[in-house]
Amino acid sequence: MNALASKVIWPLVAVVGALCLGVIALRRGESINAIWLVIASLCVFAIAYRYYARFIADKVLRLDPTRATPARLRNDGLDYVPTDKWIVYGHHFAAIAGAGPLVGPVLAAQMGYLPGTLWILAGVVFAGAVQDFMVLGLSLRRDARSLGHMLRAELGNAAGVTCMIGILALMMIVLAVLALVVVKALAISPWGVFTVACTMPIAVLMGVYLRYFRPGRVLEVSIIGLVLLLVSIWLGGKVAADPDWARMFTFKASELAWLLIGYGFFASVLPVWLLLAPRDYLSTFLKIGTVVLLAIAILFAAPYLQMPAVTKFIDGTGPVFQGTLFPFLFITIACGAVSGWHSMIASGTTPKLLSNEGEARMVGYGGMLTESFVAIMAMIAASAL
Amino acid sequence: MIGVDVQSAATAISQWGFVVTPDQLSQTAANIGESTILSRAGGAPTLAVGMAQLLHGIIPGEGMMAFWYHYAILFEALFILTTVDAGTRVGRFMIQELVGLAVPALKQTESWMANVVGSGICVAIWGYFLYQGAVDPLGGINTLWPLFGIANQMLAAIALTLCLVVVVKQKLERYACVPGVPAAWLVICTMSAAWIKLTDAKIGFPAAAAKYADAMAQGKLLAPAKSVEEMQRIVTNNQVDSALTALFMLLVAATVVFGVRAILKARAAAQPSTNEEPYVALASVAS
Structure with a gap:
């Protein structure tokens, strides 16, 4: 079966993926069906997970399923709790997939669907998923320490403390921005x-x-x-x-802000198994369920992308955000391609929950691929409008 | 923003080369049960409208468009909230590690006192910016919003630099490309974006501050400000953003310098030199 898979199925996936990408990239002058985009990205993700993620796991990180993880070693019932891999996957995916995969592609759609789509696919395979997976792997080998702590240990004390303060500042900005989006959506x-x-x-x-x-x-x-x-x-x-x-x-926005602050406090203080992990796992159902629903809708409706492949706004005069294709496309589409936020989670809660190193590929690399798929859906939803 | 009424928005959008009529805009808003779909911040409603139209394709029906739109908004809120709660916990760990350098007692994640103090500091910081932003459209996090994209990608550049350093320290230089190429790419992207934001005459922060300051000196008001006080706030906000952008650039530059130094040192060493915890067999740990 395995021999058959590697001889027949994987080359087939590669050919189909290449074909779809070719159609997307080369067809000009008429609008294109969204199904090509869905199939092309699924093939790219499958190949990346099967080959590149395994290569990183075996050769670069040298993950070892017989090695005890921090959750096993500490198991304090509060933060370090060995957890079922599907719940960890749900938690990790829910924690990394914030506003980014939804909003970024929608904003970037003003440049046309092609630049954004290509960046999402290339970015996730070679940068985003690699970052999530590697940071998770490194943290697993270092008592599930945070990014800042690892920087201090590996780059030296001065570098570490500078980075820790900087990272904390960056992180507070990210958190407040995300919380404000929630407040605006729920007000x-x-x-x-x-x-x-x-x-x-x-x-x-x-x-x-x-x-x-x-x-x-x-x-x-x-x-x-x-x-x-x-x-x-x-x-x-x-x-x-x-x-x-x-x-x-x-509720008004100011009242919601207070409620959100209170919730954040309890989610942080209470044992991770009581509120945080199951709630994240639960919302993952809704998230993946909706994404699957969207995928079905796209297959069912087979919408043509109304947006041109590349618009004139690549010169930086766009209405939604200003700035030229390079470098601003790569800043605007973060989650879905590569996002620094993920390294916080991959060196925060997730390594304290994982019960086996062998599961890191599915959680780290796989979780990011799932998020990237959400970004592709968002891109289609924005371009089909 | 693109326009305040359907007529002007439709004209503006048509000029960009998309075919839209004022009727279509009004009709879409009516379908989803909202009064308008124009100029709503954040991109979330834009996406919700797109999603609603797609989902409406599976289960159509009168009034279902409004249902799908609200479903999509709910979906987005839930999506982001899970990031905020996990992020707060991670922020707490970081604060405990940082403050723990000075006060070792706060380092213990098992300690309830340290836990509550760390969580309290964490929510107090982001909560302050959130609350100010929620009550004041020009204050709090709204000041820092334009930094979000660049700051986030700078974090990725730093994280990938760490991965590169560790790979070299483990004497696995032949795989250095795996984290090295994306790290370099992100450093290039974020540094050039930050540089443009600092120097560009059209989209730069200092340029915007100067533009509003000039207008103020001539006694004019520029949108979105409606009073002299708001003009002053916009000037200050842009100055804060300029300073922070410069600071973040220094941070990335410092990380790169420290990273290169660590890599050179590791290459000179004969043995792998990372700080991994010792191997413990899974079988030896009671589950």
């Missing part, structure tokens, strides 16, 4: 507030269930969480439709 939106609020008690229930009632039954708890989540989405619609209930869940 005066009772439906959204209700459903997002519901994910918290559901997460606590899942965490307690998995730790005390039925340890190890990930599938069971996943189904319970998913059903409750769907119920809360449906209930959210009812809440928004009823004037009295709607008022209870309607």
